Amino acid sequence: MGSSDLWKTLTFSTLFICLIFIFLTNSKNHDLFPFHGDPISSSFSAVDRSGDTPTDLRHVAFGLLGSEKAWHHRKAYIESWWRPNVTRGLLYLDKPPTGGDLLPWSAASPPFRVSEDLTAFVAETRAVAPIMIRMVHGIMEVFREMDGGDLRWVVMGDDDSVFFVDNIVDFLAKYDHRRYYYFGGQSEFVMSNYWFAFDQGFGGAGFVLSYPLAKDLADGMENCLRRHAGENSADLITMHCVADLGVNLTPLKGSHQIDLHGDISGLLSAHPKTPLLSLHHLDLVEPIFPSMDRFDSTRHLMKAAAADQSRMxxxxxxxxxxxxxxxxxxxxxxxxxxxxxxxxxxxxxxxxxxxxxxxxxxxxxxxxxxxxxxxxxxxxxxxxxxxxxxxxxxxxxxxxxxxxxxxxxxxxxxxxxxxxxxxxxxxxxxxxxxxxxxxxxxxxxxxxxxxxxxxxxxxxxxxxxx
Incomplete structure (x- = not known):
């Protein structure tokens, strides 16, 4: 090819590239460049939430895991915040309730279910902590029964977890329930986080799963329990199952595991500047009001919560x-x-x-x-x-x-x-x-x-x- 032909080829190529550039930059279809800036935020910014109703209590399901033996003396904690016929959720016991103080079942308590019998599954997987397998499996049981067109969030807790539901709803309303979220509280005690994990949600303080994450966990629950049958902590197994789905913990300062002993008034009197979401282990510390017992203390605190949870x-x-x-x-x-x-x-x-x-x-x-x-x-x-x-x-x-x-x-x-x-x-x-x-x-x-x-x-x- 002669120099003249080469020059014509280069000129034509340059002109062609310029025309393509001008066409693309002036095109009304800007989706030809789908990832301007941050690709993650751009892809989710296209989600239309205009048809969504604001998140409220009917969109949140609570799954509480406990034992029949403990429920005799722990139900007062749950009944202090549970709103019959308003709060949505279930209490899972290890066996059917017995005794005159439990039957007939109190209308002030959450409806109960008996956890599935996992004896054969535990034997098959050689799980080192059958009780912990039952608690993690409870995520699937709660989701399966609570799933419906209006379910957006699943909150898991223990049978002595005290939740501040108005604050929880207000907090969750700021997030898109169609994305993957795993919210939870860490332990106050450094070594508890070290012994288990700094990036796990402690179940007593309660952890929250958005709908797609809860669904994926439920769909793959037994496979995940097989993968992590060697762990001896329900919260740690849950964190592993969540991590297997590519999701990490978002810590919540307002969720309190209360891995402490004695008088916690010093802690409660200097709460971090964030909404109070939960309190746990109130039966293992001194009554939070020194003139009352533990149960009356909890009910007394909830009187203020009934007036204004946002300032609690x-x-x-x-x-x-x-x-x-x-x-x-x-x-x-x-x-x-x-x-x-x-x-x-x-x-x-x-x-x-x-x-x-x-x-x-x-x-x-x-x-x-x-x-x-x-x-x-x-x-x-x-x-x-x-x-x-x-x-x-x-x-x-x-x-x-x-x-x-x-x-x-x-x-x-x-x-x-x-x-x-x-x-x-x-x-x-x-x-x-x-x-x-x-x-x-x-x-x-x-x-x-x-x-x-x-x-x-x-x-x-x-x-x-x-």
Missing amino acids: LQQTICYDRRRSWSVSVAWGYSVNIYETIIPRSELQKPVETFQPWSPARRPPPLYMFNTRRLSNTSCESPHVFFLEEVTKVPTGRILTAYARAARRGLPPCHGDAADSVSKILVDSPAGKRVEIDRSECCDIVGVDGDVAKVNFRECAVGEVIA
């Missing part, structure tokens, strides 16, 4: 500069008054009123969060007040009253002591807080005799809490 345990901090007081409110649970000014960043750390899950002495870190040590000094030891009553007032607000708990005989930190205060009234809006991107602010509006009054409000733009 949310920590709001304000200061009385004239008296040099720091006031920390865990809405619906407690109020702490410190007779000195303590930075908000410090007050957000739970006080170690509790002990670690394992009694063995180990060097720090023990917990999955920063803590403050208990103090015997007057300025750093708070005056503690616990929820007494909740009232919706005609002004359209909620009034919560907190009564003084016993305090060690410490002298005042300074002249303006809080010893005279026996009750604290907190006035808060009745409306649900939809977004919690920022905490609320509060004002100490005065001390009248032995009653201190605190008002909640939204923080002003640029307001500094210090």
Whole structure:
């Protein structure tokens, strides 16, 4: 080929490529380039959700795994939050209920089923932990019975898991139920996560499966149980089955396994800035209200939850500069008054009123969060007040009253002591807080005799809490 012919060929080729480029970039069919930018987000941005109704409680099914023996003394925990004929779900027992305290079956309890007999399957797979196989298999049993055109999410928990269903629904409503999600809480105790897995959802705190993930797990349940028959933890087997489907855990700070012992008031009084979703192991810690037993404590907490779940345990901090007081409110649970000014960043750390899950002495870190040590000094030891009553007032607000708990005989930190205060009234809006991107602010509006009054409000733009 001569140089002239070569030049003509190159010119024609270049012109042809340019025409193709111009055609494509001006084409109305932009799907010729389906992955502009991030291919994952672009592919899902095409999903049309305009026809979806907002997620509500009818779209969520709860699967609770328990034993007949334990249900005799644990049913009070579930009945504290279960809403008969409203909440959707089932309780799975290991055998039919017996005894006068269980039969006839209480209408305040979830409907029950007896778990499938897996004796032959356990023998076939040589599973090392038959009870754990039964609990994981329960995911399939719940899904199979609850599946329907309106099912979007499956929440699995234990027979002593306390769920805050309004907060759960509000949380899930922000996510597309047609995608793959595995939400769950980690353990508070570092070693529990190390012994099992940092990326598993602990079943007592409860874990959540979106519809397609729950369906895939149910469809492949027996094969997955065969693959992981050598594991001895139900939560770990579940995590493996989820991982086999290409899905990882999204941790939830509002789900609490409570792998702790003793008095957990220090933890509950400094809840992270996220909606409270669940509490577990309440029968293995001291009653959360010191003047009540465990069951009454749970029911008492749920009185505040019935008034406003969005604010449950949310920590709001304000200061009385004239008296040099720091006031920390865990809405619906407690109020702490410190007779000195303590930075908000410090007050957000739970006080170690509790002990670690394992009694063995180990060097720090023990917990999955920063803590403050208990103090015997007057300025750093708070005056503690616990929820007494909740009232919706005609002004359209909620009034919560907190009564003084016993305090060690410490002298005042300074002249303006809080010893005279026996009750604290907190006035808060009745409306649900939809977004919690920022905490609320509060004002100490005065001390009248032995009653201190605190008002909640939204923080002003640029307001500094210090």
